[in-house]
Amino acid sequence: MSACRSGPRRHTCTDRPRTTLAPAGPVRATHPSYVWSRPLSARRIDLHTHSTASDGTTEPGELVLQARLAGLDVVALTDHDTTSGWAPAAASRPEGLALVRGAEISCSRGGISLHLLAYLFDAEEPDLAARLAALVDSRVHRAERMVALLTADGAGVTWERVRQLAGGTVGRPHVAQALIEQGHVSTVSEAFTPEWIGTHGRYWVGKLELDVVEAVGLVVRAGGAAVFAHPAARRRGRTVTDDVITEMAAAGLAGLEVDHVDHDAQARADLRALAADLDLVTTGSSDYHGTNKTVQLAANLTPESSYEAIVERATGVPVLGP
């Protein structure tokens, strides 16, 4: 095992499992400094997952079961622009797993698409609910237009099939699955290229997105806590400057998602420093999408202190479970 650079006294690394006691899931890696310094109560917390309510491939009720099997104590369900997975996830939540109800909101700034994680907000709050409904509606129209462009070129992809593939909020991964079925690409990722439906690609159509600073305000007013999702995921496209994050912080942002599969070590270090400057918490999460992506549940974890700060700020709906 490689040495941990954090050292035993200041152990904040969340890349590895955090507990060595009474594992609820698979055998964890151990590290002497964890045993020495970690609070005995440290929970395994994953605050970013997708179900079939958006572009994941796991039903919400199945996802909570898988989360527990993956050894998680806390999981957040954060489907794109929708809360439709909340009820089935809550109904199947296993004892011992805390469920954080959330969403990942489609946002932008200066033509750059961005994602905002919203936790524990009141889904009935009229302003936010109306904006989320508009985002979902726009996703339908843009997917129809992408299908029309593909059809015009004889790709054999139909709207009926894409609609069928999307159990909830429709997204590009559903169009990608239809492209796989037609034999045009062999993986979802291959569809996210300029030849197909990659951003600004040949068959790509943009969708409605909320201004990212305005969205932070909407989430806060709905009693939620907002965390900027994968702020430095450069391989997805352009990312915003620290100035925008500073504006988001002023609007009430709670944290930055730092430990994410799309962030390299340098990006993580930069984001941690920025979070410290702006007094934001840092989170780590898998961004699990079932078989639409390779990342697994619990691939990254959130420190207990960040989780507690998020829960403390939110007043919209409670965490379900322990």
Ligand code: AMP
């Ligand atoms: P959409 O929100 O409909 O524009 O689709 C974007 C979603 O597709 C993102 O939220 C990701 O979950 C997923 N995605 C983006 N890039 C890729 C990729 N290269 N491979 C697989 N999934 C991707």
Ligand code: ZN
């Ligand atoms: Zn997604």
Ligand code: FE
């Ligand atoms: Fe995202």
Ligand code: FE
């Ligand atoms: Fe996501």
